[in-house]
Amino acid sequence: MTPNLSRLCFIFNPISGTNRNFDLQGLLNQVLSKDYALHYEIRPTQYAGHAEELAREAAAQGYGIVVAVGGDGTVNEVGRGLLGTGAAMAVLPRGSGNGLARHLGIPLRPEAAVALLRRPRVLPIDVGRLNGRPFFCTAGLGFDAHVSRCFAEAGTRGLSTYVRVALREYQRYRPCPVEITLGDKHIQTDCYVLAFANAAQYGNNAYIAPLADIRDGLLDVCLINQLPFTRAIRVAYGLAAGNLPTSGAADYHTAQTVHVRAEQALGFHLDGDYAGDATDFTVALEPLALPVVVGEGFEVK
Ligand SMILES: Nc1ncnc2c1ncn2[C@@H]1O[C@H](COP(=O)(O)OP(=O)(O)OP(=O)(O)O)[C@@H](O)[C@H]1O
Numbered sequence: 688m689t690p691n692l693s694r695l696c697f698i699f700n701p702i703s704g705t706n707r708n709f710d711l712q713g714l715l716n717q718v719l720s721k722d723y724a725l726h727y728e729i730r731p732t733q734y735a736g737h738a739e740e741l742a743r744e745a746a747a748q749g750y751g752i753v754v755a756v757g758g759d760g761t762v763n764e765v766g767r768g769l770l771g772t773g774a775a776m777a778v779l780p781r782g783s784g785n786g787l788a789r790h791l792g793i794p795l796r797p798e799a800a801v802a803l804l805r806r807p808r809v810l811p812i813d814v815g816r817l818n819g820r821p822f823f824c825t826a827g828l829g830f831d832a833h834v835s836r837c838f839a840e841a842g843t844r845g846l847s848t849y850v851r852v853a854l855r856e857y858q859r860y861r862p863c864p865v866e867i868t869l870g871d872k873h874i875q876t877d878c879y880v881l882a883f884a885n886a887a888q889y890g891n892n893a894y895i896a897p898l899a900d901i902r903d904g905l906l907d908v909c910l911i912n913q914l915p916f917t918r919a920i921r922v923a924y925g926l927a928a929g930n931l932p933t934s935g936a937a938d939y940h941t942a943q944t945v946h947v948r949a950e951q952a953l954g955f956h957l958d959g960d961y962a963g964d965a966t967d968f969t970v971a972l973e974p975l976a977l978p979v980v981v982g983e984g985f986e987v988k
Contacts, residue, residue, distance in 0.1 A: 690752075690774050690978075691749055691750070691751040692751040693724050693725050693751070694726050694750045694752070695725060695751075695752045695753075695777075696727070696728050696742075696745035696748075696752070697711065697729045697730065697754045697756050697779070698730055698732065698741045698742055698753060698754065698755055698756060698757075698765050699711055699729055699732065700731075700732045700738060700756060700757035700758075700760075700761040700781070701731055701732070703757035703758045703760070703761055703781045703782050704757070704782055704783065705783070705844070709781065712729060714801060715727055715801060717798070718798055719801060719805065722805050725804075728750075730745070736764065737764075738755065738764035738765050738768065739767045741765075741768070742755075742766075742767075742768030742769050742776075743768035743769070744768075746769055746772035747772070751775060752774065752776075752777050752980060753765055753774050753777070754776075754778065754779050754804070755776060755778050756779040757781050758782015758783060758784060758785060758890075758959075759782055759785065759786050759787055759823075759958040760782070760958065761781075761782070762787050762823060762824070762958065763822060763823060763824075763960065766814070766823045766977055770821060770977060773978070775978040775979055776979045776980070777793075777803070777804055777807065777979070777980035778791070778793050778800070779801060780795050780800060781797075782890070783845050783846050783849070783891070784846075784889060784891045785890055785891075786824040786825065786888050786890035786891075786958070787823050787886055787958075788800075789888060790886035790887055790888060790901060791812075791886075791901075791980075791981045791982055791985055792982025792983065792984040793980075793981070803980060803983070804980065808980065808985075809978050809979065810978065810987065811976065811977060811979070812885075812901045812902055812975065812977055812978075812979050813885055813902060813903070813904060813972045813974050813976065814885070814976040815883060815970065815971070815973075816970070816971050816972075816973065817962075817970045818970075820962065821957070822885065822957040823886070823977070824884075824886040824888075824889075824958045825885065825886065825888075825895060825896075825959070826882075826883045826955065826956060826970065827955065827956055828865075828878060828881045828953045828954070828955050828968065829862070829863070829878045829879055829911075829954070830856070830860050830879050830911075830914070831880050831882065831889075831956060832955045832956040832962075833860055833954050834849070834853045834856055835959055835961040836956075836961035837852045838852050839961055857919065860879075862877040862913055863877065863950055863951055863953055864876075864949070865948065865950065865953075866947070866948045867910070867945065867946070867947050868945065869940050869945050870942055870943075876910065876912045877912045877913055878947075878953065879914045880910070880911040880914070881909070881911075882895050882909040883906050883907075883945065883970045884896030884899040884906065884907040884909065885899065885901055885906065885972065886901050887899045889959065890959065892927070892929075894928075894929040895909055895926065895931065896932075897929040897932065898932065900988050902987070903988070904943065904974040904975075905941045905943060906943070906970060906972055907939065907941055908939065908940040908941065909932075909938070909939055910940070911936070918936050921935075921936040922934075922936045943971065944969065944970065945968075945969070945970045946967075946968065947968040948966065948967055948968075949966045949967075949968075950966075952965060952966050953966070955968065
């Protein structure tokens with residue numbers, strides 16, 4: 688079925704973000720109802736993983752744009768469901784980090800994000816896979832995955848919980864020896880954090896790979912082997928300032944495919960959500976595999 692860009696399906700994760708009184712129907716009526724050519728529908732998720740099923744179903748029903756209403760976890764599920772269908776993903780950002788939305792230049796103000804959908808600009812982006820499992824923004828091994836796991840168990844969400852959990856776990860976490868293969872390069876090192884960036888940031892404008900181009904067919908790989916306190920300060924500053932690559936606190940590589948073998952099982956995350964533990968990892972990119980709606984200011988490099 689040809690994707691019809693005037694048929695919009697909003698997949699709404701009611702637990703994302705902190706505003707429980709969000710009136711999505713009211714917002715859509717206000718911003719879209721005068722565009723008589725548009726047909727839109729809201730489908731709320733009922734459980735974790737449901738957004739993937741709903742997105743796939745919407746694409747099969749001829750919705751040309753499927754909108755992830757939530758944070759990067761919801762974006763990951765909707766994106767997964769749309770792979771190979773031809774339908775485009777849009778984002779109405781409602782998470783605490785909104786890494787992909789920020790990278791794509793989607794406004795964080797809900798009215799402005801919805802208004803983009805009246806005349807959508809659609810471009811394909813690369814899709815990452817870690818051991819076959821898709822990610823759209825970032826994936827990673829080590830401390831950031833460990834923190835994602837503790838965050839998921841913390842009972843509350845939001846940036847303050849994230850910072851509290853990260854500071855607590857920093858006291859305890861120890862790096863793991865790994866062997867990394869990037870093309871014909873072999874690196875034996877410790878891994879405190881090994882991040883695979885398709886987009887430039889984790890979310891919240893924390894730039895793990897500020898030079899990442901989401902359409903270049905390459906992963907930006909960031910390695911932090913050890914994180915003593917003074918380096919942690921430089922990393923935190925580099926993430927916020929967007930100059931981590933020139934700070935000397937992390938090493939950077941680009942690659943289409945990366946293999947990692949860890950001495951012991953390491954946690955990994957996909958788009959910020961803890962996704963399991965493993966000792967062997969293959970991370971690869973599928974170039975331009977998912978059409979997405981981008982913001983007006985998004986620059987094609
Ligand atoms: N109805 C639901 N009930 C429980 N969990 C859900 C439901 N719908 C989706 N989820 C899960 O909620 C998780 C969090 O969603 P999401 O990441 O979009 O929001 P967030 O955590 O507020 O945002 P951010 O990742 O930016 O902090 C997702 O991993 C998803 O699987």
